[in-house]
Amino acid sequence: MDSLKQMKVWVAELLDDEAIAALEEVCRVDIKYKVPREEQLAMIKDYHAVIIRSETVVDKEFLDAAVNLKIVGRGGSGLDNVDIDYATNRGVIVCNTPESNIVSACEQTWALMLASSRNTSHAWQFIRSGKWDRKRFQGSELYGKTLGIIGLGRIGGLVSQRAQAFAMRVIAYDPYIPDSRFEAFGVEKKAHLDELIRESDFITIHTPKTHETIDMISDREIGLMKAGVRLVNCARGGLYNEEALVRGLKSGKIASLGIDVWVHEPQQDHPLYEFDNVVGTPHLGASTHEAAARVGSEVVNEVISGLRGEIVKNAVNIPSVSEQTYAKLKVFIALAEKMGKLYGQIRRESVKKVEIEFSGRDIENPKDAKILSVVALKGVLEASVTEGAVNFVNAELLAQQRGIEVRERIALETGDYSNMIRLLVSEEGNGVFEIAGTVLERRIPRIIRVGDYSVGFIPEGRLIYAPHKNRPGVIGKVGMAMAEYNVNIAKMVVGEGLNNSIMILNVDNNVPEAVLEKCLTFEDINDMKVVEL
Structure with missing residues (x-):
């Protein structure tokens, strides 16, 4: 199950x-x-x-x-x-x-911008009451106007694209976005918020809610705006100070307001509900x-x-990845974690430092290296903590609490492979233990080194790790012992080190403790452990 x-x-x-x-x-x-x-x-x-x-x-x-x-x-x-x-x-x-909802939020922005600038909601309520008038509902075109966008992220970028269909001049303020993004969207960058505020006929905001952005638009900023400015907020309640909005509408400085988000949600009453030139909705962006x-x-x-x-692609408290990056890294993520798990299950030493080295053209971005480092670290720690107690969020914190130094680096030399991941663990009193792996044909993960041994096996399923002396008959003895206890060996890989060799056995069923104990009585077997990957 x-x-x-x-x-x-x-x-x-x-x-x-x-x-x-x-x-x-x-x-x-x-x-x-x-x-x-x-x-x-x-x-x-x-x-x-x-x-x-x-x-x-x-x-x-x-x-x-x-x-x-x-x-x-x-x-x-x-x-x-x-x-x-x-x-x-x-x-x-x-x-x-x-x-997931960026298109819907963008379209809601435009719905409120159009409805508020053309008095659509108020006009509908007016004719529903049995009255008819056109002059009182005269609005404003978007054509030729200047749209100021605060925040040129995912939603702000979509808004800017649609603004160009209305032949608007588009300016934006976002100190955290590179110039290349402004250029890609054909948007004029403003270095200071005040510049955008003074030049805009319409202003829309698309930022997260942080200490920096709460009350980003208040009395001071409204005072700098053009007379008759039109505002929209489909981002987060409180980015525009609601009391300041009321004052701006009463003074006539703000010609209209489209608002989808509120400081307090839900709410039954609000001073903004009293204005006919406000179009408000109950957080319908998504x-x-x-x-x-x-x-x-x-x-x-x-x-x-x-x-x-x-790995959780959109986690906000661990390194996150885009769909494209995840597709590229997916097989490396699996390999890095299994390398860490392999180490955690075959070694029982006190760890001082964990270093992850990446090489090859597939892994050149330090952010990618960080993701794989956290993944490998999780695997290393899993064997030494309560089951389920370590995850991608707390792996670095647990390492820090244990005094384990964690580093990642990107190298150029890959040896005989197009890419390589090396896990280098500094152990108390035992030097450095290395596990290395590679991805073949961009899809096949393979372990190529364990400790002093050069090997070549796919890290999956139930494995038996058995370093031994390089002498005749050792493999046969182990095979006979496994058969005696009905352990079926599906695959076997042998690797050579400086003085000894290693067996990696893929087995199909449970391995009784008794067979491990028997094999460890053999003079030529140095160690034997069951590994679950």
Whole structure:
């Protein structure tokens, strides 16, 4: 039975039905929405994963109660309701789905920009009351106007592309984005926010909610804007100071406002509700059928990966990877982790330093090296801690707590191979133990060195590791002992070292402790261990 069948997942907020069905095929799933806080704290101890959106608060109190929690999956991109630092300290993976709803959020931005600039919502309410008038609803065209975009990330980039279809001049402010991205989108870069504010007829914001961005637009900034400026916020509540917006609308400085996100959600009343030139929606940026399906599918896949101990592509508290990078690194990630696991199961020494060296054209980016380093480190530590206690989030923290130095480096020399990963473990009193591996034909992982021995085997399944003296009859003795205890040897690889040799046996069934004990009585067998990869 799949071990995940014992894992319990709480779906705490709305999730696509097909995504829930996919999750239920793998895990035990409870769907409980709108659970009161006290009940949340009482029940979370029973769950290994929780899937949330924007309402459930995963803070220190929540995480302290979540004694079995392994991963928090956030459907959507915002994470201001999750204490990421504390989750990291607790070894809990936090992931989101940053690209699943970007098209929907972009389109909602345009829906509010158009509706507010053309008074669409107010006009509809007006004619529904039995009245008719056109003059009072005169609006503003987008054509030829200047659109200022604060934040040229995923959503901001999509907004800029669509703005060009309206023949708008597009300017943007984002100090964290390279010039090449501005050039790629044909957007004029502004070095200072004030420049953008002074020049824009329309302003839209697309940044995360951080200490730096809260109240990014307030009274001072509104004072710098053109008279009749039109604002849109489909990012996060509080990026525009709501009290300042009220004052700007009352003064007439702000001609219209489109707003999808609020400081307090949900809410029954707000001063902005009183303005006819405001179009407000209840956080609908991701509320499309298409986005819901993408969000559900992606967050479920991430949660399942986290529960399986696999790399979580969109984790925010471990090195994350794009789809393209993950596709390139996937086989290297598997190899690095198995190299670490192999070390952890064949060595029982005190570790001082773990060094990962990568070489070859497939691994040239330091960020890629960091990902593979964490993966290998997790494997090294797994054998020496309680099962399930080490993961990609806390591996470096555990190493630091144990005084283990961790380094990664990129080398040029690959020897006879097009790529190579070397795991170099400095042991207390024993020098450095090396395991090396390579990927053949971009798809076949292979271990090529274990300690002093040059070998060549695929790291998978149940293996027997047996260094021995290079003398006639040793292999035969081991084979006969395995047969005596009904252990079937599917494959065998022999490698030579400086003075000794090594056997790596792939076996099909369980290996009784008795056969290991018998083999260790043979004078020529130096060591024998069963390895699960």
